Amino acid sequence: MFRKFGEMILLGLETFRALPLCWRHRKKILEQFYVMGNESLLMACILAIFIGGVIALQSGPVMVERGIASTVGGLVGLSLCKELSPVMMSVLAAGRVGSAIAAEIGSMRVYQEIDALRTMSINPIHYLVLPRVVAMTVAVPMLVIFANLFGWVGGALVSMGNPDINIPWRAYFNSLNSLVDIRDILSGVLKSVVFAVLIAVVSCYMGLQTSGGPRGIGKSVTQAVVYSLVLILIFDYLATRILMIIL
Amino acid sequence: MPISSQSENSVSSEAVRVRLKDVCKSYGAQVVLKNVNLQVEPGEIFAIMGPSGSGKSVLLRQISGLESPDSGEIWINDRHPDLSRADQTRVAMVFQSGALLSSLTVGENVGLFLEEHRLKSKKEIGRIVSAKLKAVGLEGVEAKFPSELSGGMKKRVSIARALVIEPQLILYDEPTSELDPVSAVTIGQEICRLRDTLAITTIMVTHDRDLVQGIADRVAIIIDGKIVAIGTPKEIWANQNRKIKDFLHINFKFDNTIL
Numbered sequence: 001m002f003r004k005f006g007e008m009i010l011l012g013l014e015t016f017r018a019l020p021l022c023w024r025h026r027k028k029i030l031e032q033f034y035v036m037g038n039e040s041l042l043m044a045c046i047l048a049i050f051i052g053g054v055i056a057l058q059s060g061p062v063m064v065e066r067g068i069a070s071t072v073g074g075l076v077g078l079s080l081c082k083e084l085s086p087v088m089m090s091v092l093a094a095g096r097v098g099s100a101i102a103a104e105i106g107s108m109r110v111y112q113e114i115d116a117l118r119t120m121s122i123n124p125i126h127y128l129v130l131p132r133v134v135a136m137t138v139a140v141p142m143l144v145i146f147a148n149l150f151g152w153v154g155g156a157l158v159s160m161g162n163p164d165i166n167i168p169w170r171a172y173f174n175s176l177n178s179l180v181d182i183r184d185i186l187s188g189v190l191k192s193v194v195f196a197v198l199i200a201v202v203s204c205y206m207g208l209q210t211s212g213g214p215r216g217i218g219k220s221v222t223q224a225v226v227y228s229l230v231l232i233l234i235f236d237y238l239a240t241r242i243l244m245i246i247l
Numbered sequence: 248m249p250i251s252s253q254s255e256n257s258v259s260s261e262a263v264r265v266r267l268k269d270v271c272k273s274y275g276a277q278v279v280l281k282n283v284n285l286q287v288e289p290g291e292i293f294a295i296m297g298p299s300g301s302g303k304s305v306l307l308r309q310i311s312g313l314e315s316p317d318s319g320e321i322w323i324n325d326r327h328p329d330l331s332r333a334d335q336t337r338v339a340m341v342f343q344s345g346a347l348l349s350s351l352t353v354g355e356n357v358g359l360f361l362e363e364h365r366l367k368s369k370k371e372i373g374r375i376v377s378a379k380l381k382a383v384g385l386e387g388v389e390a391k392f393p394s395e396l397s398g399g400m401k402k403r404v405s406i407a408r409a410l411v412i413e414p415q416l417i418l419y420d421e422p423t424s425e426l427d428p429v430s431a432v433t434i435g436q437e438i439c440r441l442r443d444t445l446a447i448t449t450i451m452v453t454h455d456r457d458l459v460q461g462i463a464d465r466v467a468i469i470i471d472g473k474i475v476a477i478g479t480p481k482e483i484w485a486n487q488n489r490k491i492k493d494f495l496h497i498n499f500k501f502d503n504t505i506l
Contacts, residue, residue: 107349111344111346112342113346113347115342115346116342117348117359118313118330119330119338119339119340120408120412122360122364127363
């Protein structure tokens with residue numbers, strides 16, 4: 001397992017070194033970005049509305065009971081932008097996009113397409129990994145911003161519509177506005193950048209390591225998702241600690 | 248650089264000599280190649296035959312540079328195989344499955360080398376792609392995806408993609424496997440024609456006895472990772488070594504028993 005992590009770090013470093021080639025591979029980056037956005041945006045928005053709604057539903061009545069109903073908006077806003085949006089969007093990206101990356105690259109590996117690239121002196125890291133890592137690094141933070149917005153609206157709808165909470169739209173967003181700082185939003189977005197790099201590198205690595213036919217592809221996909229989820233949660237704690245010091 | 252002067256009907260300037268000296272390769276405890284020594288002459292069609300799992304494809308991967316031998320040396324003229332430099336890539340490989348990139352069209356597959364290394368303008372790449380596809384008997388398929396092609400067509404597209412590199416050496420891994428007899432003959436003729444017109448050195452790994460007897464100049468038989476015989480097809484078929492005879496002359500009878 002340590003060897004795998006070591007190789008993932010090396011793959012990440014090699015991809016980082018290839019960053020100056022981004023402009024050259026811009027078409028592939030945009031294609032990947034489109035695919036990732038297309039696959040995940042609608043799902044992300046739906047997910048976010050319900051997450052925001054659930055937080056409001058769970059916390060609202062308790063806060064009303066204790067006379068601090070005016071802070072429901074702030075609670076939903078902070079929970080989403082600092083923690084839930086980056087983590088949930090990354091989980092979504094690992095499940096939908098990361099698995100697709102591992103399957104695609106794994107299939108290319110099994111069917112010798114990557115060997116064919118190498119015989120043409122085309123570096124698979126530049127051709128396959130770089131566009132996916134860059135696209136993911138841009139796409140996931142954007143999903144997080146969308147998730148924040150839709151999650152806040154979801155919370156507002158529940159706070160307004162639920163008779164046990166019954167907070168007006170304006171009061172909800174006033175509370176959100178007073179409690180949520182731009183640094184809170186930035187902290188979530190920065191965390192999602194870390195998660196995005198992790199998911200993309202892990203998924204590409206698993207794809208590149210695939211062997212043994214369709215069964216091997218399935219195994220790579222599973223491993224890509226599991227490793228991504230574990231690393232997201234570990235790095236969530238580490239990134240939160242670091243960002244608490246920095247921001 | 249030869250690539251930069253590429254035209255649609257370009258001819259490989261010089262075929263290469265391939266030399267293997269004491270090449271060994273193992274995967275873990277499994278020894279796959281044992282002291283393989285071989286010399287393939289410029290412009291020759293050289294076939295490598297042997298039972299499944301004898302190390303033929305692994306040998307081809309060492310020559311292509313996709314893998315490095317554990318010990319021993321491989322020379323393509325005066326150079327070791329090196330895939331890291333586009334300007335030195337004059338070795339092309341046609342894979343058993345064709346290995347066309349399924350997300351790209353046929354035209355994009357064939358022009359991929361030129362496109363990725365920025366060797367030509369888009370217009371010129373388009374012209375070269377059409378010419379190479381025409382050279383392998385496929386016209387007007389540029390916009391199709393590999394999934395829309397038959398097995399024989401995929402192999403020919405793969406050959407066209409190899410030709411774009413202007414290779415001095417082409418390596419074929421099972422060029423006629425999974426093909427019907429007519430397509431197999433067409434591919435065989437294509438290999439022969441490319442050697443005759445472009446003077447490309449050709450090494451092919453195959454189980455196809457008809458193909459070897461029909462077009463190969465020389466044949467090497469590899470069994471358990473060791474080359475046990477090298478010669479012209481006539482010499483090899485006349486070889487009295489028991490293992491070679493067993494491999495080359497085995498046949499099915501119609502009552503499904505093996506002779």
